[in-house]
Amino acid sequence: MQLNETGQASANYSVWLNSLPTSPVNVPIHFEDSELRVEPSSLAFDSSSWSVRQHVIVTPKNDWVDTGSISETVITHEVRSDDKFYERIFARNVSVTLIDDDLARVRVVHGSGNEGNVTEGGEDDHYDISLKSRPTENVVVSVYGPGLGQLYVSPSTLTFTPANWNTP
DSSP, rough: OOOEEETOOEEEEEEEEEEOSSSOOOEEEOTTTTTEEEESEEEOOTTTTTSSSSSEEEEOOOOOOOOOOEEEEEEEOOEESTTTTTGGOOOOOEEEEOOOOOOOOEEEEEOOSSOOOTTTTTOOOOOOEESSOSSSEEEEOOOOOTTTTSOOOOEEEEEEETTTOOOO
């Protein structure tokens, strides 16, 4: 199964039993909840519903973290039952390929003011800096460039955390 974070379109698969169980069968579904939303989180089968296909809907979550262009995750199924056959059965995993739309970049937005042009003794100017994706660790951005000896820049370093990454 392949999903794209950008469109967040869902995909689905079906689960059913191959034979009539002697006791109810529950199938909890396990997955990486930071990457996916899976509904329902558990399936239940009994003597009247064992052969009815139950659909599982898988939707990617936009986590805002650059994990590379493609990542892999697995949905697993645990089978629980007092039925002697179904208590020992292994249910097949579902592999999910996620296409990540997040890029680790710095966003610079010019604020109101002099469009980056300042004159000695004139008005100040400013711009906002933030990150385009949530980092997993702190990120320090230093402001430097030609002519800084003649300019006052404050602050000269900015620290972004996983909590404030998109706040200028």
